[in-house]
Amino acid sequence: MGAQRLVQGQRAELLQALCYGGSAEGLESVIDLLLAWEVLLSEDHQSLRTPSQPLYSSARALLDLACIQGESTCASLLAALNQVLPETQRAGLRFGDCRVPPQGAGPVPITAAQALRRDRPLLVRKLRGGVAAALKALLESGSFTVYDCDEVQLLLYTPSQQARRLLDLVQSKGESTAEVLLQHIQQTENKPSSPVNEEIPTECLLYQKKLRSSLSAQSHFLNTYGGTGSLSLDDIYTEVLLEVAKGSSEAQQQPLGLQDILGLVGTVNEEADLVLVSGEAGSGKSTLLQRLHLLWARGAALQDFLFLFPFSCRRLNSEERELSLKDLLFLHCCWPDQDQGLLFQYILDHPHKVIFTFDGMDEFRLGFSDEQRHCSPTLPAPVSILLFNLLQGSLMKGVRKVATSRPEAITPSLRGYLHKEVLLKGFSAGGSTAL
Numbered sequence: 042m043g044a045q046r047l048v049q050g051q052r053a054e055l056l057q058a059l060c061y062g063g064s065a066e067g068l069e070s071v072i073d074l075l076l077a078w079e080v081l082l083s084e085d086h087q088s089l090r091t092p093s094q095p096l097y098s099s100a101r102a103l104l105d106l107a108c109i110q111g112e113s114t115c116a117s118l119l120a121a122l123n124q125v126l127p128e129t130q131r132a133g134l135r136f137g138d139c140r141v142p143p144q145g146a147g148p149v150p151i152t153a154a155q156a157l158r159r160d161r162p163l164l165v166r167k168l169r170g171g172v173a174a175a176l177k178a179l180l181e182s183g184s185f186t187v188y189d190c191d192e193v194q195l196l197l198y199t200p201s202q203q204a205r206r207l208l209d210l211v212q213s214k215g216e217s218t219a220e221v222l223l224q225h226i227q228q229t230e231n232k233p234s235s236p237v238n239e240e241i242p243t244e245c246l247l248y249q250k251k252l253r254s255s256l257s258a259q260s261h262f263l264n265t266y267g268g269t270g271s272l273s274l275d276d277i278y279t280e281v282l283l284e285v286a287k288g289s290s291e292a293q294q295q296p297l298g299l300q301d302i303l304g305l306v307g308t309v310n311e312e313a314d315l316v317l318v319s320g321e322a323g324s325g326k327s328t329l330l331q332r333l334h335l336l337w338a339r340g341a342a343l344q345d346f347l348f349l350f351p352f353s354c355r356r357l358n359s360e361e362r363e364l365s366l367k368d369l370l371f372l373h374c375c376w377p378d379q380d381q382g383l384l385f386q387y388i389l390d391h392p393h394k395v396i397f398t399f400d401g402m403d404e405f406r407l408g409f410s411d412e413q414r415h416c417s418p419t420l421p422a423p424v425s426i427l428l429f430n431l432l433q434g435s436l437m438k439g440v441r442k443v444a445t446s447r448p449e450a451i452t453p454s455l456r457g458y459l460h461k462e463v464l465l466k467g468f469s470a471g472g473s474t475a476l
């Protein structure tokens with residue numbers, strides 16, 4: 042069957058696969074490939090994907106465009122989908138015998154702008170962890186204004202979307218800007234990867250110390266419903282049984298260790314920040330989080346994270362005030378003794394160094410509301426709005442969030458924002474464990 046008929050005949054299924062989990066990443070990766078293969082022109086691209094356009098409309102527009110352009114565009118679209126979609130989404134779809142154009146088949150790029158277009162998928166991957174550094178280089182060379190940088194770093198964009206926006210803007214500015222960016226990427230790659238840390242301000246280190254000692258004190262004894270008991274967590278804690286939830290591409294349900302909660306295993310959506318640990322009543326979810334807090338406080342786990350902010354959904358129920366994100370962090374977790382402003386700015390600028398935990402989402406009585414988008418870290422909002430926007434990533438994008446819940450309490454709207462789900466099956470009856 043021809044490619045065009047395959048696209049038309051599977052329209053509903055292709056739309057669903059392209060918009061899987063409510064994430065734009067699949068669609069945008071397909072568009073990256075089509076631009077690189079010069080199947081799509083940048084004018085087509087601009088009309089397909091504007092920030093205000095709902096995801097499904099963009100996906101429909103792409104399928105329509107392919108069908109209007111005919112057989113060869115449809116074949117490329119199927120080839121791109123075949124390359125980009127995870128296995129679980131590919132199953133059941135028919136791609137015909139469309140093939141990925143052989144690498145290097147197109148003309149060798151002679152200009153920097155052409156190279157940016159041809160290598161777009163690779164450049165998005167390279168840039169997504171280093172957008173800030175690339176913007177700095179572009180700003181210093183005079184190629185970008187502060188306004189351009191703000192446009193790229195919109196809080197709503199995921200790291201990959203920022204990288205794409207950066208590439209689009211560079212391309213619109215012409216050859217010399219494209220050269221600056223390529224040179225920057227080359228220099229970054231040639232630099233020996235040094236573990237030398239960027240200097241952390243003393244105020245941040247002092248706050249980290251305070252947070253660690255407060256968390257260590259809170260998690261030393263087993264927390265029970267009545268409060269903190271007298272059993273030492275070290276004495277009672279036994280190994281937990283964790284599994285990747287169904288639906289991830291890891292077919293074999295291998296058991297996981299505590300450190301895998303934040304590892305790569307089981308990832309269903311790289312762009313989302315929320316890891317959900319779900320388990321039945323009494324399976325040990327709160328105790329597991331408490332263990333993670335204690336290990337972080339002792340410097341024995343999660344050492345990539347400078348700050349860990351723990352939240353209890355049960356405690357948040359009693360918060361009646363409207364709070365800003367800043368208040369939520371400092372009032373509910375640990376009050377900074379000095380220079381709140383600097384500390385908060387550091388947190389905003391370094392989201393990958395921060396982790397939030399939310400225990401017992403099923404206990405959150407205020408209910409999650411996805412009606413109100415709230416993106417400002419400094420404006421107050423009701424706690425339920427803050428919480429939902431944090432979990433789905435409108436606020437503090439890039440901060441890793443670990444939440445626990447009984448399975449039945451996870452709403453479909455929240456499910457769309459999961460980085461992965463880990464099932465907690467219980468804990469072993471006796472014997473302590475190393476972690």
Ligand SMILES: Nc1ncnc2c1ncn2[C@@H]1O[C@H](COP(=O)(O)OP(=O)(O)OP(=O)(O)O)[C@@H](O)[C@H]1O
Nearest residue numbers: 277278279281321322323324325326327328329468
């Ligand atoms: N890893 C563990 N090792 C030893 N005992 C544990 C462990 N995890 C939990 N427990 C015991 O089980 C009790 C219940 O665990 P926990 O409160 O963590 O469950 P939960 O999944 O959070 O339950 P709920 O859904 O009601 O919030 C704890 O008070 C503790 O006595």
Ligand SMILES: [Mg+2]
Nearest residue numbers: 326327328401
């Ligand atoms: Mg609990």
